[in-house]
Amino acid sequence: MRSGYGLRLEQTQKLIMTPELRQAITILQLSALELSTFVDQQMLENPLLEVVEEDAASPDSEIDEEKDKEKEKEAEAEAEAEAEAEISAEHNEPENTWDMDWEEYFQRQEERITREYEPDSSQMRRLEPFVATAPSLQEYLLEQLHVQKNPISLNHIEYIIGNLDDNGYLELSLEEIAREQGISLERAEQALAVVQALDPAGVGARSLEECLRLQLPLIPDAPAEMPEFLGHLEDLAAGRLQRIATQMKISTSEVQLLGDWVRKLDPKPGRSFSGADEVRYIVPDVVVEEIEGEFIILVNDITVPRLGINQAYRTALSQNKENETRKFVEQKLNSAAWLIRSIEQRRTTIYKVANALVQRQEGFLRRGIRYLHPLTLKDIADEIGVHESTVSRATANKYVQTPRGIFEFKFFFASGIKNEPGVTTEGIKQALKSLIAGEDSQAPYSDQKLSELLKAKEMEISRRTVAKYRDELGIPSTALRKRY
Incomplete structure (x- = not known):
């Protein structure tokens, strides 16, 4: 060739x-x-x-x-x-040429009648709307601190406030604070106590348990077992209610009631304040x-x-x-x-x-x-x-x-279901949420039962899909939903 x-x-x-x-x-x-x-x-x-x-x-x-x-x-x-x-x-993309008559464009603009708005005695000057920035957690705490009289140096307290995360927790240990500030450990504890006494309650905590304990004085009618109960948060999160009941020598129903009291406390006291780069509103495009x-x-x-x-x-x-x-x-x-x-x-x-x-x-x-x-x-x-x-x-x-x-x-x-062309995943989740909201708390529905109930509503999905949607909705399993 x-x-x-x-x-x-x-x-x-x-x-x-x-x-x-x-x-x-x-x-x-x-x-x-x-x-x-x-x-x-x-x-x-x-x-x-x-x-x-x-x-x-x-x-x-x-x-x-x-x-x-x-x-x-x-x-x-x-x-x-x-x-x-x-x-x-x-x-096809046309060539980058323009046939616009710019003389005609400017002539059209000249025909536009533009008047500068000058308010007189019969007109009120329009004020531009503005949005005030919400204070950050640090600003809110410093504002309280500067109107108080404290025997501790403000520099030490401000250093602690500056090391709080967005949720209000202290990221440093007392040993690190004492070393960085050149003070004794006792002095660091006193400075931290001043921060923990500020509003919101629970700020300055070093753990979830300490954060919730700082908020207990805000609930005067809380059960006497609450301080001890806060030591079993891991078991509570895992649903090991019987283990807590055995260790505290109370019934399982009392454990659930104490758990209801815990849910009244705020695990993240600093989250209601604005952050430095936080966008706090949405402007709709349509x-x-x-x-x-x-x-x-x-x-x-x-x-x-x-x-x-x-x-x-x-x-x-x-x-x-x-x-x-x-x-x-x-x-x-x-x-x-x-x-x-x-x-x-x-x-x-x-x-x-x-x-x-x-x-x-x-x-x-x-x-x-x-x-x-x-x-x-x-x-x-x-x-x-x-x-x-x-x-x-x-x-x-x-x-x-x-x-x-x-x-x-x-x-x-x-998105829709393969075998159900008229049903969306959002619709199934809404139906699932409604079924669980109306169940008997002492005998909650299993995932298999929920699958059967949804099938009766012409939403045919498997038990595994029910469990998946339930997890996406943040709904706990049957064992954790059961009330004694």
């Missing part, structure tokens, strides 16, 4: 991941708070981006907005089709409201500023000659335009996905978790006409607020 060189013309289709397309994909999978941070960063890097202020006090602002929507309706439809095709990988029997979907993009192009750069564009300044401005204009389009495409895609989810899971929204239907990403992708990966990115790390609470988007993609 002869080998040689030759030229051949061949036509193929492939998707080229340009930086702009990567940015569009990244923006799609950002949550509302992450997108707000991303936009702030882009505004620092691109001087042509600016925030378009909307004057809520102006009576003509709504009219201006309607005019803008009419003028940009065709452009947005075209941008939506273009970006959707790229993200779903259904068409809000679903029921109005007159119909579900209305709102994309929550209030945290993302409305972006526009700074008109101050018109002079650079109006220059006829090709120079470095004009090239730089055109590059930044293209980047800004793509960012604005990508954000709008993100909003449109999230709305379509949320709308499809609401239609598919309307039974859950109206009647509860038992009516949550099995659903996959492919089902939604086929319904709205996008690639499955697009739906995955649009729902990643995002939350939806519904009349039944706030859920992750992935909650609505419930």
